[in-house]
Amino acid sequence: DIQMTQSPSTLSASVGDRVTITCRASQSISSWLAWYQQKPGKAPKLLIYKASSLESGVPSRFSGSGSGTEFTLTISSLQPDDFATYYCQQYNTQGTFGQGTKVEIK
Amino acid sequence: EVQLVESGGGLVQPGGSLRLSCAASGFTFSSYAMSWVRQAPGKGLEWVSAISGSGGSTYYADSVKGRFTISRDNSKNTLYLQMNSLRAEDTAVYYCAKDPYYDSSGYYWPPTYYFDYWGQGTLVTVSS
Numbered sequence: 001d002i003q004m005t006q007s008p009s010t011l012s013a014s015v016g017d018r019v020t021i022t023c024r025a026s027q028s029i030s031s032w033l034a035w036y037q038q039k040p041g042k043a044p045k046l047l048i049y050k051a052s053s054l055e056s057g058v059p060s061r062f063s064g065s066g067s068g069t070e071f072t073l074t075i076s077s078l079q080p081d082d083f084a085t086y087y088c089q090q091y092n093t094q095g096t097f098g099q100g101t102k103v104e105i106k
Numbered sequence: 107e108v109q110l111v112e113s114g115g116g117l118v119q120p121g122g123s124l125r126l127s128c129a130a131s132g133f134t135f136s137s138y139a140m141s142w143v144r145q146a147p148g149k150g151l152e153w154v155s156a157i158s159g160s161g162g163s164t165y166y167a168d169s170v171k172g173r174f175t176i177s178r179d180n181s182k183n184t185l186y187l188q189m190n191s192l193r194a195e196d197t198a199v200y201y202c203a204k205d206p207y208y209d210s211s212g213y214y215w216p217p218t219y220y221f222d223y224w225g226q227g228t229l230v231t232v233s234s
């Protein structure tokens with residue numbers, strides 16, 4: 001099974017900050033990686049697929065990069081609506097998720 | 107507008123059974139693979155099972171293989187998850203989720219395994 005490890009687990013940031021979340025795969029997954037945003041009590045929302053493709057309707061302050069085993073999600077200027085938990089997911093072999101990164105207010 | 111609405115969750119004793127449903131609207135249901143994904147309280151996400159658009163192909167996570175059965179009724183635009191021999195570790199919010207890949211034949215397989223739309227979830231609690 002492919003394991004996904006996100007870092008950090010929790011991130012404290014302020015509105016306007018540039019935020020970067022890292023996701024590492026236990027083996028190469030090419031670019032088969034998605035990022036989701038989840039708010040408390042809500043379903044996950046797709047942000048990025050194929051490592052760097054922005055889902056329709058998602059603000060351009062979100063971007064993804066990476067390939068192979070190391071990936072990043074970047075929020076260029078953190079907005080109040082962005083405080084949430086973020087998950088990466090590999091879909092090279094079935095689908096496994098990272099443990100999540102909670103972005104909280106500093 | 108794509109909508110996925112789950113139902114059927116509740117409290118069940120260990121060893122019991124439950125059937126979840128997911129009513130879909132706003133897209134050509136039979137042309138998309140669908141999955142169930144769960145989230146234990148305060149924990150991360152776990153893919154559980156997937157089914158092709160036609161219903162002819164299915165996959166299961168090892169943790170539920172032999173106990174859960176995924177199915178769909180394309181005439182009713184509804185996805186199901188029959189859960190038997192439930193355990194405490196099956197306690198979670200169960201989401202139905204739509205595959206983004208459109209295939210008019212309904213036979214595209216395997217699914218992409220990432221999801222562009224999710225339902226709001228239904229809570230399953232396994233406890234005595």
